[in-house]
Amino acid sequence: MNRLDGKVALVTGAGRRNGLGEAICIRLAEAGARIVVTDIGQPEGHLSSGNIGSAGEMAAVADGIRSAGGEAVVAPMDVRDETQVIGAIERAVSAYGQLDILVNNAGIGFLMKPLVEMTADQWRTVLDVNLTGAFLCTKHAAARMIRQGHGGRIINIASQAAKSGHRHMAAYTASKHGMVGLTRSSAMEFGPHGITVNAVCPNHVTTSLGAVQNEYFARLNGQTVEEYLVAMRARIPLQRVGLPADTAGAVAFLCSDEAAYITGEAMNVSGGVEMH
Ligand SMILES: NC(=O)c1ccc[n+]([C@@H]2O[C@H](COP(=O)([O-])OP(=O)(O)OC[C@H]3O[C@@H](n4cnc5c(N)ncnc54)[C@H](O)[C@@H]3O)[C@@H](O)[C@H]2O)c1
Structure with a gap:
């Protein structure tokens, strides 16, 4: 296994049992990274409380990592709120002294409807969480990594919907295509600082x-x-x-030294259903 001993990884949207975020946290912890489990943490009306992780679930993810011998702390954070994003990064630094890995995993995909029936508010909600949230976390995590001066890794959990169109999912698909643009642009800017930025695109x-x-x-x-x-x-x-472990394995690889010369990629993890 590629080791990540001593690294500190912050994973967004990781407070949901059996979600991709939990699997990513577990896989990175198994490789030796210390984990900051973040999620919105409590039900919030207009996002539909049935589709977001609770504070209890987030704590359970961190407990699971610790009981398997890993290190983890919890930091509640709504990725749309810049103050909370800054606070979660400060929590990572106060707990472990540094931040080396950011995984932008938080996302919502439950607002499905024909484009002509979608309200501007629903469109903005999806874009706010999936794309603006990733931008805010990238901005503050990268600033921290640049100050630290020893490189870093940013992984964006995009989707098959970052590569192809999907009916009734215009906002989700646009947000995930946008994540690939964010990945490529930030890879250009952060490359000189030794920070790689890649997207993983699960089916x-x-x-x-x-x-x-x-x-x-x-x-x-x-x-x-x-x-x-x-x-x-x-x-x-x-x-x-796909299985959560398929995505988690790709993330762990992209975080490792083996992937040191890979940046700006949008890697399909799709069993071959998406090939471009
Ligand atoms: N499941 C799939 O088929 C699939 C495929 C491709 C990509 N993805 C992407 O993988 C990521 C994880 O999804 P999942 O399938 O594990 O679903 P999930 O619902 O289990 O996880 C999404 C997490 O994001 C959190 N979240 C939602 N709004 C948030 C906010 N404003 N701030 C912080 N956290 C917030 C939720 O609480 C939840 O824990 C998402 O970005 C999703 O788009 C999923």
């Missing part, structure tokens, strides 16, 4: 976010969720949907 993973999408599209197609998933698996060259 479908049945997390809480993924399950909501399954239900919506199965209903749209007049299928059961199982019928929908059977058809999806048939389209994937490796014949299965």
